Amino acid sequence: MIRKKRGTITAVTNVRTLKQIRALMIVNGFNSNVGFLRKLVLAAAMSMVGTAATTAVTQYALKMFAEIPQPDTFMWNTFIRGSCQSPDPVHAVALYAQMDQRSVKPDNFTFPFILKACTKLFWVNTGSAVHGRVLRLGFASNVVVRNSLLVFHAKCGDLKVATEIFDDSDKGDVVAWSALIAGYAQRGDLSAAQIMFDEMPERDLVAWNVMITGYAKHGEMDRARKLFDKAPVRDVVSWNTVISGYVFRGLNQEALELFDEMGEVGECPDEVTMLSLLSACADLGDLESGQKVHDKIMGMSKGKFSTLLGNALVDMYAKCGNIAEAIRVFWLIRDKDVVSWNTVIGGLAFHGHAEESLGLFREMQRTKVCPDEITFIGVLAACSHAGNVDEGNRYFHLMRSKYKIEPNIRHCGCVVDMLGRAGLLKEAFYFIASMKIEPNAIVWRSLLGACKVHGDVELAKRANEQLLRMRRDHSGDYVLLSNTYASQGEWDGAEKVRKLMDDNGVTKNRGSSFV
């Protein structure tokens, strides 16, 4: 989907297009003329927008850029800007460093991009070093550079420096105002943000959106909605802010209703709107609404969709139980990133298609996309559900040896679950004992549940001791232990647990469930 905003690189491209352009460049000679090269760089930069740093298309774009013998500052800026608009702008920082190594001078266009990258990555030290360089090279007098510094400090923690820059700014500079208000709002100081907002001499659209975002992100949806209703002007971002705010708070139905209103007033939704809506449908398990959103997306973008939207569609279909459609859409995603794979692998694993999930993981290993810690949560869950202990153990070791990922508590939870389901209770217990990280209640509860299924009273008692050490008020733990006794005909034991429960003042919540 193409998003229109001034100064933003908007088109979506792919490896095939890049290869065609590169072939043209080779035929015409790489050095032929600056105009050609600038177009080449723009195409390469465009391909990085919205896709993760690890995708094939980004790797190809980097390769193309590296082939240009002497890129000028304009080309470096364009390319850094492209990387900056990816969700993980690590290359922007690397390119900025390369620029320096190759003695290409940065200009007042370079700094806003690199500072934005530092802000997105939350790289405080790098950003501060850039700030130093801005001062040394005398670019601090440029309004855009100065505001970029303000944003960086406001978002990455130093509101004092941000305020100093603001105090030196022109009092009518709405960008500086909005940036500082956003800084206060982001850290939850909404009263400070509101005071500044009230003091603002001229409030433009973005300042309103900043305030609405501030309230929405901090759970005050009523105030966010009131401000939205009161705003003199609204754009697609205003709508998206409130819609995503509802989704963020789990008010999915409200999000869908507001989307209907959006259509009634004739505001055009964009990709962000659709992402929020798909998330709402996924959460509700509302396949019918999800399908409608899908149709709308196809209508908006002539049958094409970005990686981001593809991922959200796969997630929605998996969570709504339409596995066939989830898989179909997954294969339609042109540039699959790690999130695409994680979504489909996890989606299948958690919705009863463990074998297919593992098949896709094997497929993933044949691609250049590197699995991450989230991938392995899905993979281990799939092994658990498939009862495939050997493969699960193998992958648990593989994630460390090959992919250098340290298992976290969730990975360990999956392994305990896997061993427990397979009836390997002692193995599960020894696994917990050997864990490098502190086991949590979920891990012990998983073992306790397996003990109930397989009727191991001794281990159940030990798991329960651990659980009671952590939390004495979780009725489910007592019930599980008591049922374990009961399932083995040990009625005295069962009764004792019931009594312990009363003594500790725990009441059983009948009929309540998180599922």
Added chain:
DNA sequence: TTAGGGTTAG
């Protein structure tokens, strides 16, 4: 070229 909205686990 700078300010505001977004996808995967739990």
